Amino acid sequence: MIEVVNLTKNFKNIKAVDNVNLYIEPGEIVGLLGPNGAGKSTTIALISTLIQPTAGDVLFQQQSVINNPKLLRDVLGVVPQEVALYKDLTARENLQFFGTIQKIPKGELQGRINAVLKQVGLEDDRKKLVKYYSSGMRRRLNIGAALLHKPAYLIMDEPTVGIDPQSRSYILQAIKQLNQEDKTAIIYTSHYMEEVEFLCDRLYIMDQGKIIAAGTMEEIKAILSSEKTIEIKLERHSKSFVEALTTLKLLSNIQIAEAQISFTVEKNTDFLSVILPLCEAHNIVLKGFHVKEPTLEDVFLHLTGRALRD
Amino acid sequence: MITIFKTKCLLLLRNPINYIISTVVICLFVYLMGHQQKEPIAIASLLNEQETAQALQALQKISYYDYSVHTEQKAQELVEAGEVKAAIFLFDEQFRLVVANDFMDSALLQKELNIVYHDRLQQTALLQAFPAQQAQVKEIFTQAQITPAFHIQYQNSKWEEAPIYNRQLSTLFSFSLFMVIYTTASGVSYILAERNMGVWNRLIVSSISKWQAYTANLAYAFCISYVQLVFIFSIFRYVADVDFYGSFTFTLILIIPYLLCVVALTIFIASITNTISQFNTMIMLIAISFAMLGGAYWLLEAVSSPFIYLLSYISPIRYGLEILKGGSTWNELLQPISILLFMAVVLMGIGINIMEKKADT
Ligand SMILES: Nc1ncnc2c1ncn2[C@@H]1O[C@H](COP(=O)(O)OP(=O)(O)OP(=O)(O)O)[C@@H](O)[C@H]1O
Numbered sequence: 230m231i232e233v234v235n236l237t238k239n240f241k242n243i244k245a246v247d248n249v250n251l252y253i254e255p256g257e258i259v260g261l262l263g264p265n266g267a268g269k270s271t272t273i274a275l276i277s278t279l280i281q282p283t284a285g286d287v288l289f290q291q292q293s294v295i296n297n298p299k300l301l302r303d304v305l306g307v308v309p310q311e312v313a314l315y316k317d318l319t320a321r322e323n324l325q326f327f328g329t330i331q332k333i334p335k336g337e338l339q340g341r342i343n344a345v346l347k348q349v350g351l352e353d354d355r356k357k358l359v360k361y362y363s364s365g366m367r368r369r370l371n372i373g374a375a376l377l378h379k380p381a382y383l384i385m386d387e388p389t390v391g392i393d394p395q396s397r398s399y400i401l402q403a404i405k406q407l408n409q410e411d412k413t414a415i416i417y418t419s420h421y422m423e424e425v426e427f428l429c430d431r432l433y434i435m436d437q438g439k440i441i442a443a444g445t446m447e448e449i450k451a452i453l454s455s456e457k458t459i460e461i462k463l464e465r466h467s468k469s470f471v472e473a474l475t476t477l478k479l480l481s482n483i484q485i486a487e488a489q490i491s492f493t494v495e496k497n498t499d500f501l502s503v504i505l506p507l508c509e510a511h512n513i514v515l516k517g518f519h520v521k522e523p524t525l526e527d528v529f530l531h532l533t534g535r536a537l538r539d
Numbered sequence: 540m541i542t543i544f545k546t547k548c549l550l551l552l553r554n555p556i557n558y559i560i561s562t563v564v565i566c567l568f569v570y571l572m573g574h575q576q577k578e579p580i581a582i583a584s585l586l587n588e589q590e591t592a593q594a595l596q597a598l599q600k601i602s603y604y605d606y607s608v609h610t611e612q613k614a615q616e617l618v619e620a621g622e623v624k625a626a627i628f629l630f631d632e633q634f635r636l637v638v639a640n641d642f643m644d645s646a647l648l649q650k651e652l653n654i655v656y657h658d659r660l661q662q663t664a665l666l667q668a669f670p671a672q673q674a675q676v677k678e679i680f681t682q683a684q685i686t687p688a689f690h691i692q693y694q695n696s697k698w699e700e701a702p703i704y705n706r707q708l709s710t711l712f713s714f715s716l717f718m719v720i721y722t723t724a725s726g727v728s729y730i731l732a733e734r735n736m737g738v739w740n741r742l743i744v745s746s747i748s749k750w751q752a753y754t755a756n757l758a759y760a761f762c763i764s765y766v767q768l769v770f771i772f773s774i775f776r777y778v779a780d781v782d783f784y785g786s787f788t789f790t791l792i793l794i795i796p797y798l799l800c801v802v803a804l805t806i807f808i809a810s811i812t813n814t815i816s817q818f819n820t821m822i823m824l825i826a827i828s829f830a831m832l833g834g835a836y837w838l839l840e841a842v843s844s845p846f847i848y849l850l851s852y853i854s855p856i857r858y859g860l861e862i863l864k865g866g867s868t869w870n871e872l873l874q875p876i877s878i879l880l881f882m883a884v885v886l887m888g889i890g891i892n893i894m895e896k897k898a899d900t
């Protein structure tokens with residue numbers, strides 16, 4: 230088990246990571262969800278002992294790894310947020326290089342390289358220079374390079390950023406498979422909640438360096454169980470209508486778009502009896518409405534008052 | 540560690556263009572500088588025509604000058620006006636050499652003239668001793684010149700005599716030491732590039748240690764620079780027949796401390812810059828100013844500003860050239876070598892430290 234205890238990292242006057250506590254047990258997939266600049270990558274750099282914490286500790290099997298990183302490094306794979314590969318080498322040569330510096334025995338290396346190429350679906354392109362790869366292929370190889378030594382723990386920092394939907398679902402499938410077949414424990418960082426919902430057993434939501442919520446998907450969504458989110462569709466709306474709407478005490482988290490307004494209300498509120506008269510009074514046509522199941526997005530909005538993505 | 544080194548070599552083979560170009564540029568430049576337009580030297584002679592011709596013939600061995608005969612006054616004027624770098628005045632029993640202060644080959648000219656005058660004085664002395672047999676003495680003399688009883692070879696051995704000023708060799712050393720900084724920098728820049736693209740982090744979380752990662756990269760930077768210099772020197776030694784004064788192998792050993800210092804210098808610069816383009820700009824500035832200060836463009840003896848001369852002490856190129864152009868004793872070599880090694884250790888220590896600090900903030 231990897232445990233993170235009261236971890237803090239300051240950069241000059243920025244608190245990038247602020248008193249974070251989390252853990253990951255063998256074989257599980259844990260999500261780390263947060264908007265840009267939340268401190269996800271910094272947390273990961275701290276766990277993989279690339280940088281030293283300002284305060285707090287990272288424990289592996291109850292032992293601190295800050296001054297003795299070897300223990301953890303041997304069982305840890307890290308997929309960095311940026312593609313970290315030699316562009317003038319082929320996929321094979323890249324894997325050969327990263328495998329050798331992982332001290333994988335010579336006899337096993339070729340077998341491992343082939344297995345990994347298969348896992349990330351690059352067997353046919355193994356002899357191509359990486360600089361001629363598409364960004365999806367680079368991402369896949371970027372993951373592959375962290376799998377060579379069969380790490381028991383894998384940390385992935387936004388491995389699907391900036392790629393096409395096809396590569397993305399391929400990667401998500403591969404990760405799931407990796408977890409189910411090799412029992413690899415995975416920390417999955419993302420600001421896409423769909424990915425986290427699809428993959429993770431548990432998750433942590435991070436914002437401005439702090440963990441603001443933690444638990445299983447159900448537990449986290451239960452935060453919102455007392456509320457529901459309503460979307461109403463309008464032909465148009467006016468300033469005075471919006472103003473009147475915002476003064477209503479029943480509604481919260483009001484989000485206004487061109488022809489659509491969403492808000493949350495207490496679970497058993499009869500919101501229509503409030504909204505309809507208001508529409509009539511302002512001469513606005515209500516085209517429809519929709520009651521939404523809470524999503525992680527809503528949870529985030531509820532907790533921070535801000536949207537997860539801009 | 541060996542893997543890192545081998546991979547770097549593979550990357551070089553994939554993309555050898557810059558390396559080849561810089562090698563070719565150095566060779567071309569040195570070659571062209573060595574075969575520059577001949578510089579004029581003025582000669583004023585009080586000797587008779589035949590004797591003047593003899594002296595000229597001897598001087599023409601130093602082929603990169605163009606000798607023209609003038610009156611004494613005219614020669615003096617020319618050298619004072621800077622139109623010629625040197626004027627030679629040939630008198631009956633002695634000669635006088637007037638040179639501009641950036642003239643490199645006085646020693647060479649002096650050597651040739653000494654030989655001429657040595658013969659001349661000998662002949663005159665004999666003629667005076669035997670005034671009756673003038674014809675015979677002359678006869679014997681010509682005979683002796685055609686078939687000398689024993690050969691005297693003048694050897695300007697590097698380690699025994701004054702520093703040599705051979706133009707082509709000197710250009711070769713100066714320009715190679717200057718240009719090789721760029722080659723070393725291209726090797727060291729991998730560290731910076733890998734840090735920026737995250738490959739370095741992969742190295743750190745892998746099973747190899749930090750010092751292995753540094754050593755492999757620095758060894759690579761050193762090796763490509765060393766191979767380049769050895770290649771260039773060999774070209775000039777074996778193809779262009781440049782005289783290394785019998786110390787070719789020794790020269791190849793003597794460039795090692797200089798290269799170590801350059802590797803350290805470039806890692807230091809890498810540590811205080813953040814991007815590759817910053818690094819390259821900085822290297823360019825540093826290399827050029829060190830080359831100027833260190834006397835790669837002109838002789839340090841020609842520097843008149845005491846401040847600039849003082850600054851030259853911080854340029855590794857100064858010490859590199861000092862070593863290559865040769866001191867007379869081991870002790871004289873020892874000083875620049877130890878200064879270079881000292882600089883190497885200090886710069887490397889500071890550089891790697893700054894880099895490690897930066898990684899953490
Ligand atoms: N080396 C550094 N020096 C100074 N500030 C830094 C450094 N690295 C990160 N930060 C700051 O720390 C905060 C957290 O950054 P971090 O990269 O961990 O966020 P993130 O959650 O990974 O964001 P993203 O989703 O954009 O990758 C940001 O405000 C960032 O500007």
Ligand SMILES: [Mg+2]
Pocket residue numbers: 269270271310386387
């Ligand atoms: Mg990040």
